[in-house]
Amino acid sequence: MRSRESHSIHLVLFFSRNVSLRTWAEVGMFDREVALYLKHQKEGLKISFLTYGDESELEYSERIPGIDILYNKWGLPLPLYFLLIPLLHSGALRRASVLKTNQLSGGRIALWSSRLWRKPLIVRCGNIPSDMTAQTHIKNPVHMRRLRRYEAKMFHAATAIIVAAPAMRDYITRTYSVLDSLIHVVSNHVLTDLFRPKVVSSLPNRLCFMGRLEKQKNVETLVEACSGTGLDLVLIGNGSLRNDIKALAMNSGVNVTFMGNLPHAELPYQLCKSRIYVHATHYEGSPPKALLEAMSCGLPVICSNVPGIGEFIIHGVTGWLCGTSREEIRNAIDIVLRDGDLQERLGRNAREFIVKSFTLDEAARNEVAILKTVAL
Template identity: 40%
Template sequence: MGILEREIAIYRLLAQRIGGMSLVTSGGEEEMAFQEKLPGIEILYNRWGLSPNCYSLLAPILHSHALRKATVYKTNQLDGAWTAILAAKLYHKPVIVRAGYLWAKNFLRQQGKGWKTNLINRLERFSFKQADGIIVTTKEMKRYINGMYDIAPGKITVIPNYVDINLFRPIRSIKKIMGRVCFIGRFTSVKNLKLLIESISPLKGVSLTLIGDGDERVFLEEMSRNLHVDVRFLGRLENQYLPEEINQAEIFILPSKFEGHPKALIEAMACGSAVIGTDVEGINTVIKHNVNGLLCQPNVKSVRQAVTELLSNPQKRAVLGHNARQFVSTHFDLDVVVEAELSALKNIVNQHIK
């Protein structure tokens, strides 16, 4: 549910390979702006202006004409997976539930125990149990689901997030801006941007580019002014403009408290950036310390040391950036991920026919 601009490339290639596709999105008519970029794909949006919860329950009926013709359903995330599961029950189709992150586990970390956490846990369990197949982005997620919900390992396929390495690439014509550090993502407590601003505040000649938006934006803007940190708040940018911003920076940093399989990080690595990430779940499986990036602890001293080390060593930045590009090209290239997605879809359809 939800058409994201950053997912257009994979949908376009999948549609070409399987001969057509329908995308059910919770968005409104504005989603039709993507139609020109998605030839051969039917966009089914919330044309009735229903509330998200109401629409998610009624979508299988409202879009029955297209859903009846489908061969298999696949969700983009866990949130809203029940829409596909309801449709699968109504029209007797197989369904694949994709989890780019662990919804219940992450919610518990952020909100603690309570009725909402219990509800999300039950919805997650229900979705995994009812699915014919499950796609996750990391081996760690597969192990967690297997242990937490007693889901057979054979039902779970690991397919990482992809990167369009033709779009996200080193751009030699762009000159690096000395001392520039870049971050892309949501401005929420999980991303730990307060820590990042505090860490670089005493460093002379260092500036931050923060791309994204979220609940903490006003707080972060005020904090950066109070600490006299040079921060550019660019808001959300279209995907096509991200490589230019990444290539202008000498460092890309992701100081999160935890991650799933961070797309912004692997996109920066595809650009040949020297990357820094906190040594936490989801990041330390992508960054190999001193090989394709630096890992640091989620505290001011460690983040500051990592930033200082890379800014003062252009040769190391070049080596890490080269290795990062090679790593992403090998493991997360769009073409590789498309083949894995096609294989998963074919397997589920064949099992359903039997």
């Protein structure tokens, strides 16, 4: 199989539909998301970001020097901009040696561009919508058929597929009969130099969760599990259930601090002030970045034994697994909170596990190897 040198590869990254650099900044994920591409750049790759932002995208150019920002400089309505992307950005797309999706959302326009300009396409996905939808147990056959048709089209057209966990690779090969050799597992990375244990006093009764305040994340049940315990719960992130969770906390007598979205650099401090990190979600597509970052900080973590989490946590070694009910979460919190030796052991092992398997260097090395084999 042919292989290109890094310095001759021009990668165009297609952002998810309607997402911009400003979006990344506002939700506190900018630094984490761009780190991989700044690393690629140091290896000699030319990088272009194709986003859905307006001219305000250029405000972020100093934070990603050398990366071209392809944005909606025409001020077009987003639906029209979406359709015209292959033509509006034809110059960069013609010069590219490989196109890549950041997620499946918005991948359709990457596929059109790939076909129009005859460029290899890497379909990268942190989760698979049809699989995630199936785990909600919401019966909507029409919606599921649409998802499956879209995913089949994307996966069968891809030159290569990048997923974040082995279970996702297995799902794609089983569901869409895609050759296993086309699918590559590149784990979510953690900035381990930023997310590391810090000399800061953790508060003895403080628990922490980071993520979207949505049904999937099971935050309401976590609040209920803390009722009557005297524990303080810190929630980092926003979502449609924020007001409902706030009302539940007041009615349950639970002291909940809503911190909203924080800059990425502030997260380690907030994590290290907590005694335990809890991630008791109903399901995940792959090991969630928030959980990995908490583990990298050396926190003992309690997490649900569900797809996307249960297969990579070793119970009692790198974390403590539990169910998703109020009683199961509360019992796990009681066990871990009253055993200082267990906390120390879980935190130490978690940090070692992340440093060994989820570093930025490892993710960049694996992805560059894929790029070298598919780029024109």
